[in-house]
Amino acid sequence: MRANYDYYKAAFEGVEMPFAFVDLDLFDKNIKDIVQRVGDKSIRIATKSLRCTTLIHRILDVSPQFKGLMCFTAAEAVWLAKQGFDDLLVAYPTVHPKSIQAVFQQLQLGKKIYLMADKLEHLERISQLAEGLQITVPICMDIDMSSRYPGLHFGVHRSTINCLSKAKLFVEATQQYRTIKLCGIMGYEAQIAGLGNNVKGQGIKNTLIRFLQKKSMREVAARRQEIVAWTQNRIGPLDFVNGGGTGSVDQTVLESSLTEVTVGSGFYSPTLFDNYQQFCYAPAAAYAIEIVRQPTDHIYTCMGGGYVASGALGRDKLPLVHLPYGAKLTENEMAGEVQTPIQYKGSIDLQLGDPIFLRHAKAGELCERFNELLLLHKGKLLSGVPTYRGEGQCFL
Numbered sequence: 231m232r233a234n235y236d237y238y239k240a241a242f243e244g245v246e247m248p249f250a251f252v253d254l255d256l257f258d259k260n261i262k263d264i265v266q267r268v269g270d271k272s273i274r275i276a277t278k279s280l281r282c283t284t285l286i287h288r289i290l291d292v293s294p295q296f297k298g299l300m301c302f303t304a305a306e307a308v309w310l311a312k313q314g315f316d317d318l319l320v321a322y323p324t325v326h327p328k329s330i331q332a333v334f335q336q337l338q339l340g341k342k343i344y345l346m347a348d349k350l351e352h353l354e355r356i357s358q359l360a361e362g363l364q365i366t367v368p369i370c371m372d373i374d375m376s377s378r379y380p381g382l383h384f385g386v387h388r389s390t391i392n393c394l395s396k397a398k399l400f401v402e403a404t405q406q407y408r409t410i411k412l413c414g415i416m417g418y419e420a421q422i423a424g425l426g427n428n429v430k431g432q433g434i435k436n437t438l439i440r441f442l443q444k445k446s447m448r449e450v451a452a453r454r455q456e457i458v459a460w461t462q463n464r465i466g467p468l469d470f471v472n473g474g475g476t477g478s479v480d481q482t483v484l485e486s487s488l489t490e491v492t493v494g495s496g497f498y499s500p501t502l503f504d505n506y507q508q509f510c511y512a513p514a515a516a517y518a519i520e521i522v523r524q525p526t527d528h529i530y531t532c533m534g535g536g537y538v539a540s541g542a543l544g545r546d547k548l549p550l551v552h553l554p555y556g557a558k559l560t561e562n563e564m565a566g567e568v569q570t571p572i573q574y575k576g577s578i579d580l581q582l583g584d585p586i587f588l589r590h591a592k593a594g595e596l597c598e599r600f601n602e603l604l605l606l607h608k609g610k611l612l613s614g615v616p617t618y619r620g621e622g623q624c625f626l
């Protein structure tokens with residue numbers, strides 16, 4: 231059955247609002263599409279874009295191609311390790327001693343958790359804490375994948391390692407420490423993976439972004455390959471070479487030096503991922519708010535709803551009214567903390583107590599607002615499954 235307003239309204243009849251849900255038919259379709267796109271590389275799941283262990287398991291169970299998780303904090307990696315997950319890459323540097331020591335405990339229990347580093351200071355902190363313990367800490371080197379053009383930093387500000395000579399210094403430094411082993415390389419091309427290039431109403435800007443993305447990808451892919459080749463030549467084979475994200479899969483998989491790509495957002499496919507020329511995943515995750523008043527004709531005011539996404543301020547961070555088709559936020563109020571007026575002039579006779587369905591701009595952040603995700607399968611409501619928040623976990 232086609233997922234339209236009546237379909238979802240009937241499926242959730244009687245459920246108290248607000249609630250968040252995942253349409254498993256669409257979620258499973260996205261998993262299949264992603265596997266097909268990735269070809270023969272492994273896929274590391276970006277857990278921050280799911281924040282629900284049941285759904286992480288569901289993806290891992292589909293194919294052995296899903297191998298390992300990319301975590302957003304060390305605390306998350308430790309928590310997941312305690313639940314039986316393994317091969318956990320912490321995608322950003324960890325500097326707090328307690329967080330690092332918690333990872334060490336898991337290493338001592340035989341878990342594989344890779345800590346991210348791009349500065350000698352990261353290595354120094356980790357090695358000092360590891361001194362005297364019988365462990366070797368697996369490290370992943372983060373390389374900068376941004377491009378610099380006159381007047382434009384095209385990419386994100388993350389790693390200090392933006393050329394082969396800096397990578398050489400770093401790799402050689404890792405060899406000075408008895409307690410550290412460089413096991414992986416990650417290069418995340420955010421300006422390609424996380425920047426929509428087919429945004430409605432910005433024709434010329436889209437063309438410019440696509441031009442820059444093509445140019446940048448050529449350049450940063452060459453940088454990544456050069457660094458990977460030199461490093462493996464110097465220290466031997468790595469456990470993995472990671473790159474990409476949902477928005478760059480098609481380009482990233484072409485690079486032979488990579489063993490795996492990261493994908494997270496593509497499974498729920500929030501609104502920021504509607505804006506790419508190369509792909510279109512299905513809107514699998516959404517939330518419902520309840521109409522509680524109707525102040526004038528065509529305005530239906532709902533309870534709650536103001537879940538705005540992080541990042542540079544902009545309209546693209548607002549939730550999108552998903553269903554009924556044609557409904558939208560109002561210019562004056564947009565998405566509110568406790569009240570969200572929805573403008574609708576369509577043919578559905580909306581009443582108090584009816585739902586309005588919205589989609590979040592980002593994938594995992596939706597889960598910070600709800601304790602559970604309701605699961606829908608072939609029009610039937612299954613039981614809810616806990617989000618990280620529902621399990622009492624709040625990492626960032």
Ligand SMILES: Cc1ncc(COP(=O)(O)O)c(C=O)c1O
Nearest residue numbers: 276279418475476492493494495
């Ligand atoms: C290091 C890194 N890799 C990959 C990704 C891609 O994740 P997603 O597929 O959810 O966009 C991200 C997203 O922020 C990231 O920070």
